[in-house]
Amino acid sequence: MSATNPGSRPGLSREVVAERAVALGDAEGIEAVTVRRLARDFGVTSMALYWHFRTKDDLLAGIGDHILDAVEVPDPSGDWAADLRATMIALVTALRPHPQLAPLVTVRLAEHPHGLALTERGLGVLVEAGFDPETATYLALHGLRVALATVAPPEGDKRGSLSAEEMDAGVRHKTAALGALPPQQYPTLVAHAPVIANTLCRDEDTTMLIDVFVAGVQAMSARLR
Amino acid sequence: MSATNPGSRPGLSREVVAERAVALGDAEGIEAVTVRRLARDFGVTSMALYWHFRTKDDLLAGIGDHILDAVEVPDPSGDWAADLRATMIALVTALRPHPQLAPLVTVRLAEHPHGLALTERGLGVLVEAGFDPETATYLALHGLRVALATVAPPEGDKRGSLSAEEMDAGVRHKTAALGALPPQQYPTLVAHAPVIANTLCRDEDTTMLIDVFVAGVQAMSARLR
């Protein structure tokens, strides 16, 4: 009931801290999300946070949960392929504002109510499509991972903490690097160096990648008959 | 020429250190791969490693390169879909022995010769399949990520440093957790709790997931005509 009494004690709580952690991670990247840094921002000792979170992993779980809170679980339509797609889009929509933090939701998919709802829906439509439970589980798990991969920057990527000029410099550098490759060995890379470099550094078209997955599952399903 | 003179000085080198780092990461997980720990194992100061690696990121790059060394780039067959599949299988085959370290190769795909060769092949077959360079880049990049996702354990997963008993305990715990969910809300999860829990905790069938991706790309390609 008393979340942030103005002018009084910090009034920490799981949600308040998680929200701030998300803001910090969005702004400065996941490696900036540190117990000590967070405490400093709240004007509080590091150990104050340990009253609300058992461990740092627990704090990261809080971040994942906070992101999953925003998921809007779609209603079933009767068309299983459309429902599969809608499920993935629902996840991606919630993750999109937090590309740097998206990986943190993976572990929470089997815990958070919305994560469970998406998993249930994904599994349900796949069983409906004719897959046995084991294969359906593989596909559902992978489908959620594909959704994640479409919003998260590649592993080890530093962008997000990069300015527009730095990104442009990155694109030019990459273009030059690709263009300098031996053309007989790497004809495609050399021929399309500029567009490839730009594509590698910019956002991806997530919708198409989800459509590829759904189309693949449809093809597999058709082979079952 | 002088790599490990028996009985003499440590004889460190980029390759020797990277190889040890891979062994350590495979055995104890990526978070065990630490500059200080590695130095201790070599009986050497931490700073000794900084002669061979500019920074820790550079060391991680060395790990990625060492893994990519094992890639056998397949010969083209003329069938673009088969070639796309072979490219992904080639990557997965090299990554499979090092599930915990697989994410480290992502950044090296555009640097290491074998990574470039796989990227070139992937892009080439997709352009051949009728996609414009930008779409082909999206798809190639994502295809390599899919390959990665099929071997790497889910984000935040601790298995690999788990014993067989601990994993069985995990499966039982997960089964119980899923089985305890409200059945009217999560009918599929409850109905197949044991097989789902087991599937979630064991290795995935990577081949099928790659086939799903290839089938999806084939479907997209067919829609282009």
Place this chain on the structure above:
DNA sequence: ACCTGAACACCGTTCAAGT
């Protein structure tokens, strides 16, 4: 119930110095 203070065992990294 909620937070502080001091301490422990770790990190990556710099810089001057040794051989």
Place this chain on the structure above:
DNA sequence: ACCTGAACACCGTTCAAGT
């Protein structure tokens, strides 16, 4: 060219103590 020693600025976490 290759490695050491000492130091700096960080981590997560425990544990006893305060209010």
